[in-house]
Amino acid sequence: MAERTNDDTANDTANDDTATAEQPTNREIWEASFGASRLRDADFETMSGIPLDPVYGPDDGEFPGQYPYTRGPYSSMYRSKLWTMRMFAGFGTADDTNWRFKEIIKSGGDGLSTAFDMPTLLGIDSDDPMALGEVGRCGVAIDTIADMADLYRDIDLGEITTSMTINSPAAVIFAMFVAQAEQAGIPRAKLGGTLQNDILKEYQAQKEFVFPPRQSMRLVRDTIDFTAAEMPRWHSISISGYHIREAGSTAVEELAFTLANGFAYVELAMQAGLDVDAFAPRLSFFFNAHIDFFEEIAKYRAARRIWARWMKERYGAQSERSMQLRFHCQTAGVSLTAQQPEVNIVRTAIEAMAGVLGGAQSLHTNSMDEALALPTEKAARIALRTQQVIANETNVAHVADPLGGSHFVEALTDEMERQAEELFAHLDELGDGSMLEGAIAGIEENWFQGRIADSAYDLERKLNAGRRITVGVNGFTDGNDDDQIDLLRITTEDESRQRKRLDQIRHDRDQSAVDAALARVRTDAADPEVNLMPALIDAVKVYATLGEIMGTMESEFGRHVEVPVI
Numbered sequence: 001m002a003e004r005t006n007d008d009t010a011n012d013t014a015n016d017d018t019a020t021a022e023q024p025t026n027r028e029i030w031e032a033s034f035g036a037s038r039l040r041d042a043d044f045e046t047m048s049g050i051p052l053d054p055v056y057g058p059d060d061g062e063f064p065g066q067y068p069y070t071r072g073p074y075s076s077m078y079r080s081k082l083w084t085m086r087m088f089a090g091f092g093t094a095d096d097t098n099w100r101f102k103e104i105i106k107s108g109g110d111g112l113s114t115a116f117d118m119p120t121l122l123g124i125d126s127d128d129p130m131a132l133g134e135v136g137r138c139g140v141a142i143d144t145i146a147d148m149a150d151l152y153r154d155i156d157l158g159e160i161t162t163s164m165t166i167n168s169p170a171a172v173i174f175a176m177f178v179a180q181a182e183q184a185g186i187p188r189a190k191l192g193g194t195l196q197n198d199i200l201k202e203y204q205a206q207k208e209f210v211f212p213p214r215q216s217m218r219l220v221r222d223t224i225d226f227t228a229a230e231m232p233r234w235h236s237i238s239i240s241g242y243h244i245r246e247a248g249s250t251a252v253e254e255l256a257f258t259l260a261n262g263f264a265y266v267e268l269a270m271q272a273g274l275d276v277d278a279f280a281p282r283l284s285f286f287f288n289a290h291i292d293f294f295e296e297i298a299k300y301r302a303a304r305r306i307w308a309r310w311m312k313e314r315y316g317a318q319s320e321r322s323m324q325l326r327f328h329c330q331t332a333g334v335s336l337t338a339q340q341p342e343v344n345i346v347r348t349a350i351e352a353m354a355g356v357l358g359g360a361q362s363l364h365t366n367s368m369d370e371a372l373a374l375p376t377e378k379a380a381r382i383a384l385r386t387q388q389v390i391a392n393e394t395n396v397a398h399v400a401d402p403l404g405g406s407h408f409v410e411a412l413t414d415e416m417e418r419q420a421e422e423l424f425a426h427l428d429e430l431g432d433g434s435m436l437e438g439a440i441a442g443i444e445e446n447w448f449q450g451r452i453a454d455s456a457y458d459l460e461r462k463l464n465a466g467r468r469i470t471v472g473v474n475g476f477t478d479g480n481d482d483d484q485i486d487l488l489r490i491t492t493e494d495e496s497r498q499r500k501r502l503d504q505i506r507h508d509r510d511q512s513a514v515d516a517a518l519a520r521v522r523t524d525a526a527d528p529e530v531n532l533m534p535a536l537i538d539a540v541k542v543y544a545t546l547g548e549i550m551g552t553m554e555s556e557f558g559r560h561v562e563v564p565v566i
Contacts, residue, residue, distance in 0.1 A: 030055070030063035030075055037076035044079065044398045054079055055400045064359075064400040068308035070301050070413065071401035072359040073324035078397035083355075084362035085387045086163060086328060090115030090140035091374045092494045093501075094150035097140040101155060103377060107384055111362055113163040114151070115139035116173070121208045123169035125547035126498045135495040138374070139165075143502045143547070145540045148176040149183065158186045162193035163238065163328070163362075168210040170197040171219045172549050175536035178231075192233035194284055194328070197223055198240045200261040200439055204448035205247035207562070210550060213440050215557035217268055218528055224269045226533040228279045235284045237265055238328065245288035246334045248456025251299050252416055254288060256423035257448060259306055263424075263435035266315055271436070276315050280322035289355040289363075290332040291347060297403055298412035300327065300358030306417055329355040330364040336371040339472035339480045344368040349386050356390055357403055363387055373487040446563060502545070509543040517542050518552045525556040 024032075034054055044052050054076065055064055062068075065075030074080065087109045089100045101112050117139040119131035125143050126135045135141050142148055152162070166173045174195050178188050199216040202209045209216065220237065227236040241258030249257065262283065269279050285303065290296055307325040311317040331351035336344045345368050352365050365383040367375035375383070391397055403409045424435070430447070431438025442448050462468045469475040517539035524535045532553075539549055 025059040026061060026063050026066060027059040030066060033065050033075035037074075037080050039076065039079050040081060042079075042398075046395060052395070052398045054398075055404075056402075057405050062404070067312070067320070067323060068305040069324050070305040071404050073304065073326055073361075077359060077400035078356075079400070082391050082397055083360050083387075084111040084161070084328075085109050085384060085391075086111030086113045086161075086362040086364055087380065087384055088113040088115050088165070088330065088364045089375075089380065090117070091138075091488065092136040092140065092490055093498050094140055094142065094147040096136070096494070098151055098153050098155070100377070100380070101152075104380070104384065105155070105160070107381055108388060109384055111161050111163065112155070113364060114165065116164075116166055117141045118208075120169070120173070120546065121166065123172070123210050123546060123550035125502060125545050126495070127502055128547055133495075135498050137490050141498045142173065142176070143498070143545050144505050144543050145176045145180050145183075146501075146505055146543065148173075149180040152180070152184075156186075157181050157184070157193075158190045162191075163196070164194070165196045167196055167199050167202050167206070168208055168216065169546055169550055170195055170199075171223055171532060172536055172540070172546055174223060175533065176540045176546075179537050179541050188231050190233065191231060194235040194238045195223065196240060196286070197237045198261065198286075200264060200443070201240050201243055201257070203443040203560070203562070204244060204257060204261075205249070205452060206243040209560050209562075210554065211557040212560045213443055216560075217440075219532065220265065221268050221272050222531045222533050224265070224279050224282075225272060225274065225531055227282060228269075228274060235282050236279070238284050238286045239265065240286040242286050242288045242330055244452065245290060245332070247452050248459065249452045250455045251290065251292065251295050252419045253423070253451055253455060255299050255303055255306075255416060256420035258285060258287065259303060259310075259420065260424060260427050260435055260439055262307065263310060263314075264439040266311075267434060267436035270315070276311070276317050277319040277322050280311060280315075280317055281319060281324075284361075285325055285327035287327050287329045287360075288332050289329045289351040289358075289360075291335050291351055293350060293354050294403075294409060294412060295416075296351070296354040297358045298409055298416050300329075300355075300360070301401070301404075301409070301413045302416040302420065303327070304359075305413070306420060326361045328362040328364070329358070329360045331355070331366045333366055333370055336366060336368070337470060337472050338371040339477065340482070341368045341371060341485055343471055344371065345382060345386065348383060349390070352386055352390055353394075353396070356396060357401075359401060369485055369487060372484070373489065376486055376488045378486075449562075505543055506545075513542040514539075514544045514548070517544055518548060521549060521552045522556060525553045 062071050064072035064077050087104045090097045117136050118134045119126055120142045124131055126141050181191055197220055199220055224236045227234045239258055239262040241254040244257050245254040304325045308323040311323045317323055331348045335347050348365050355363050365386045367379035367383040369375055369379045427438035427442055430441045463474055520535045521539055524530045524532050
């Protein structure tokens, strides 16, 4: 071996310096990406005129738009585009809700989110005996494609994005949405929006299930496959932690169960032969924005980091879009109180601010009267105005991840990630190395349901013991006897109108065409290798009802009966 000289050492040092100099810092990488971003027209400064940087932090630290995306999925975040103000609405008939949708758009909302009534959520028609007294009460009643056409009448679905909160009958409702849009001249490839379609959390928390888990997951697979092939602007699933939290889970459980369900859907699609990068960019998430301000922000940051790592390291994603967790959030309905309902405006504002500081891509703010009834027009407008105040008056949207680097928020983010990983490890073991099997086994063994029930019980004990205070409930109750605010009331006449409309559709349609379409649905349902979406679209086009189609599939799939958790 030749002896090394001082010159060799000097050359090595020079080469090292050259290598170091050529290696861009994280900031330089981010600056290149940010510089290529389109910015909105705004003055990015404080009220005193102090200029604000798009992001703050050390040059070698994490930046938004960089793996693992803890600080946000995009390099420019809200400097390019504010979050979508997607208000959740639905009541009475399709005509009633169509009017409310237009009011939301007129008031500055730039996305729609549809709330369906309980019969629709459970896949039964408005004239089903089980629907009596529930039609149009907690959302809009949808029985046929005619209702769906009325729901979005004179709204340009090629321009405004639409979210639909529906799960067990999601494939059927989605078929109605696609078919009515095409009848209105909008091709399916132009439709943008989100189908909630998250059946796993129904068994875990919300309880609006119909079919057994594995048959329901087949329908989810069919919608993923269908949208991946034909609807590039559509999000096939919004994996929802919102309802898990509303059922009583902790923030950590909401985080872990939601992401675990997301991993299960990824495995489901990969088992169906889809490349992970073909469908993962179209998965989105839906989180709760609860009242524990910093914990909520840490939850969103941890969620982005965990999702990115699992997608890259466990599922082999190559596309950055597959690793970038994007989410909608809604302020916590369960935090609202019937007592002193005006105070709910304050709660909602704080929760909405947590969602914005956590980097949400879209946001729904609850109305102050929702602990008592569906929102009035005035209450819904105040809820939307709450977002508009945050967006336009506070300047919080000027800087990406403004709490990043806070010792408190960073530590809380790390701890939520650590605890979530413990829960993932349990599910992975439960499924013998499969998160899909772990999620299903956890449902069948009541593990999720038991965890959520225990957490809800713990919180209730703390409230009863006065260790946690809810204003107007167990503290500061002066004012509880004041006059109540105006409420929106759904009448029995609204239910009668919907039933008469359904009667007329059954009378006018071609029954032989309906019978033939339902026979095809039954045949296709019996073959697990067949994608059901084409048969469902053909069935809704001939005015087969939601209840008829769901009943046909139930004859093949069976019905799920839950074992109660005590």
